[in-house]
Amino acid sequence: MKWKSILGSLGARVLGLVLLVAAGAKIVEPGAFAEQIRLEQLDFLFSVRTVTLIALALEVGLGTVLILGLRRLWVLFPTTLLVSFFLFLTGRNYWLVLNGLRDEDAACGCFGSLIERTPGEAFWQDLFLLLVPLSLAYIGRQVSHRGFPWRRLLAAGFLVLGVTVYVGGNSDLHFVEMAAEIADESGEERFVKTDDYVLVLEGSDVLEAEIYHSQSVTFLVLSPQLPAAVVLKLRTTSVETIAGEMIFRGDDGSIILSSDAVFHPEGEFEVDGEGISFAVQGARLRLRNSP
Numbered sequence: 001m002k003w004k005s006i007l008g009s010l011g012a013r014v015l016g017l018v019l020l021v022a023a024g025a026k027i028v029e030p031g032a033f034a035e036q037i038r039l040e041q042l043d044f045l046f047s048v049r050t051v052t053l054i055a056l057a058l059e060v061g062l063g064t065v066l067i068l069g070l071r072r073l074w075v076l077f078p079t080t081l082l083v084s085f086f087l088f089l090t091g092r093n094y095w096l097v098l099n100g101l102r103d104e105d106a107a108c109g110c111f112g113s114l115i116e117r118t119p120g121e122a123f124w125q126d127l128f129l130l131l132v133p134l135s136l137a138y139i140g141r142q143v144s145h146r147g148f149p150w151r152r153l154l155a156a157g158f159l160v161l162g163v164t165v166y167v168g169g170n171s172d173l174h175f176v177e178m179a180a181e182i183a184d185e186s187g188e189e190r191f192v193k194t195d196d197y198v199l200v201l202e203g204s205d206v207l208e209a210e211i212y213h214s215q216s217v218t219f220l221v222l223s224p225q226l227p228a229a230v231v232l233k234l235r236t237t238s239v240e241t242i243a244g245e246m247i248f249r250g251d252d253g254s255i256i257l258s259s260d261a262v263f264h265p266e267g268e269f270e271v272d273g274e275g276i277s278f279a280v281q282g283a284r285l286r287l288r289n290s291p
Contacts (some may be wrong), residue, residue, distance in 0.1 A: 004140030009069055011136025015079070016066030018129050020097075023059040023163070030056075030167045049168075056167055057160045058082055064156035071141050079137075094123040098272045099233055100196070100289050110169045114159055191220045191255040197275070200286040201225055206255060209289065212255055219276075219287065220255060222247075230258075230280055232269055232287075239266040239278045 026033040034052045037043055047268040062079045097119040117125065151241050191212035199209035199221060209223035219232040244259035267276035274290035 001260050006140070007138055008140035010073060010105065011133040011139065012066045012069060012071050015130065015133035015137055016063045016068075017134065018023065019059050019063030019082075020067065023056055023063060026056060026059075027163060027167055028259070030170045053164055053168055056163055061156045061160045064159050065149075066153065067105070067150055067151045070152050071137055072149075076141075082132060083134050085128060087127060090119070090123040090126050094119040096234070097188075101277065127172075153196075161226060175206060190214060190250075191257075193255075197287045197291055198277075198290050199214060199223055200288055202284055220247075220257075221285075221287070226283075227281055230266075230278075230285075232276065232278065237268045237270075239269050240264060240273075241266055270279075 007269065030052060031056075034048050037048050037051050037055070045051075046054070057169045058078070058081070062082060064073065065075055089133070124224065149204075191214045194211055194213050197219075199206040199213045201223075206223050206225055209221060209225070211218040212222070214220070218234065219230075221230040221232070229244055231240045231242055231248055233240065240263040242257065242263055243262050246258040248258065250256060266280050267278070269276050271277075275286050277286045279285065
């Protein structure tokens with residue numbers, strides 16, 4: 001039916017516009033986008049610079065062909081994967097904030113820093129702005145097509161090339177990549193003290209305990225009541241201990257773990273409404289939010 005075709009075409013163009021606006025916000029501040037990629041640890045296969053350029057190329061390329069009305073399956077399928085990935089990131093960020101594992105001002109949304117939003121607002125707004133038009137884009141799609149859309153693909157290709165060259169030469173992106181390379185070469189991860197949490201040991205608060213966190217959302221717990229320093233790794237939900245002599249304090253009060261440090265597994269932690277629960281050598285512990 002004709003109305004289905006119109007509705008589907010409108011959905012595709014709205015989604016394309018959203019992707020292009022979101023890409024534009026990242027293009028203006030590629031350094032901030034690259035830092036977000038490092039925070040989410042998405043540079044595990046390629047450098048942060050490469051991941052940044054690939055992400056922007058996909059967003060600009062797919063957004064352009066969609067806004068030009070191209071709704072073939074080889075366009076909609078990768079668009080669906082991209083939208084799903086964006087929603088996974090914003091959803092995970094929202095969950096981390098709700099459970100006290102990430103600061104409330106942590107930015108993770110498809111519009112970068114263009115719009116100031118809470119993690120909850122970013123998730124629900126992105127869900128509506130991306131999922132609804134994507135669903136509509138599948139409606140009334142023609143099964144058979146005549147010819148190949150060379151002109152629209154060339155237009156998207158030229159735009160992607162221009163964005164790649166522009167962002168690739170941005171100095172902010174270069175500095176972020178240098179910082180990532182230095183961190184990888186040194187094997188050091190810096191932990192900063194936080195007062196947002198309190199250590200609970202067997203039901204009693206341990207006020208002298210020190211809680212630190214790093215950019216990769218890893219927690220370091222130091223306490224005289226514990227046999228060793230405790231490391232909580234969010235990415236794997238693992239609990240590990242490390243010898244005290246492998247910990248070095250900087251002049252600014254931060255902590256760096258030695259690249260030669262040996263981590264001893266102690267199991268996994270659990271997150272619930274009361275905080276992070278874990279065990280170390282038979283002792284039951286919990287990190288709860290400070291009052």
